[in-house]
Amino acid sequence: MAGDKYSVILPTYNERKNLPIITYLLAKTFQENKLDWEVIIVDDASPDGTQEVAKQLIKLYGEEHILLKPRAGKLGLGTAYVHALNFVSGNFVIIMDADFSHHPESIPEFIKKQKEGNFDIVTGTRYAGNGGVYGWDLKRKLVSRGANFLASTVLNPRVSDLTGSFRLYKKPALEKIIAITKSKGYVFQMEMVVRARSLGLTIGEVPISFVDRLYGESKLGGDEIVGYLKGVWNLFVSV
C-alpha cells in the first residue's frame, strides 16, 4: 500500500562476512517490489569489524536506508530488538538474522500474507508446509523440536514454530508485545508469540527454509537451554 514502510531489524555479532551480502539482497528485494525500506543494524561491539562494514554500507546505500545503532557490549538478542525499535520509522517491522538462515527472498511472501489477513504478525515457520531446516546436526534439531513441542503442549499458542525469529510485525503490535515480554535470551521469540496471543493479536504463518550459517558460529549454548525451560515454566504459571 502507498505509505507503507518496512524497517528491518538486523542484530549482528561478528557478521562482517555476511552483512554486505544480506544487505545487498534486502535492498534488491525491496527495490524490485517497489517498497519503502530501511535496515537498522544493531551491532554489539563485534570484535571482527562488523561496524566498519556497516559504515561502508551506509555510504553505499545512503543514511535513509541503512542505520547503524551500535551498543557497547554483547547484550543479547532480546534487548537488541528493544533498542532498535526506538529508531524504527516504518509502520511495519521485520526481524531477521544476518547470517542467511533467514533469506530476504521470503519477505515478499510475508508481506503478501500480512495483506491477505491484515495480520498483526506474520511468522516464518520451519515446521509446516514446505518449511524446513538444513545444516543442523541431530542434537540441534532435537533441541529445536523439543523446545517447540514443550511450549506448544504447555502453552498452546497455536503457532507451528515458536522459536524462530524471522517475523513481520505491525509496529504498534511489536511495541505492545515488547512492553510485556520479560525474557532476554533465545526464549524471547517463544515468549513473544505467547504474549501476542494473550493480547489477542492475529498471527499468520509462512513456511521458510532455515539454512544454518556458512560463516561463524551459532551463539546457542547450554545456558540458553536452561533459560528456555525456565521461560516456559514462568509463562505456564503466569499467562
Ligand SMILES: Nc1nc2c(ncn2[C@@H]2O[C@H](COP(=O)(O)OP(=O)(O)O[C@H]3O[C@H](CO)[C@@H](O)[C@H](O)[C@@H]3O)[C@@H](O)[C@H]2O)c(=O)[nH]1
Ligand atoms: N546485537 C547482537 N546480535 C546478536 C547477539 N547474539 C546473536 N546475534 C545475532 O543474531 C542473529 C542470530 O544469531 P545466531 O547465533 O546465528 O543464532 P542461531 O543459533 O542461528 O539461532 C537462530 O535460530 C533460533 C531458532 O532456532 C532463534 O531462536 C534465534 O533467534 C536465531 O534466529 C545473528 O545475526 C547474530 O549475529 C547479541 O548478543 N547481540
Ligand SMILES: [Mg+2]
Ligand atoms: Mg544463525
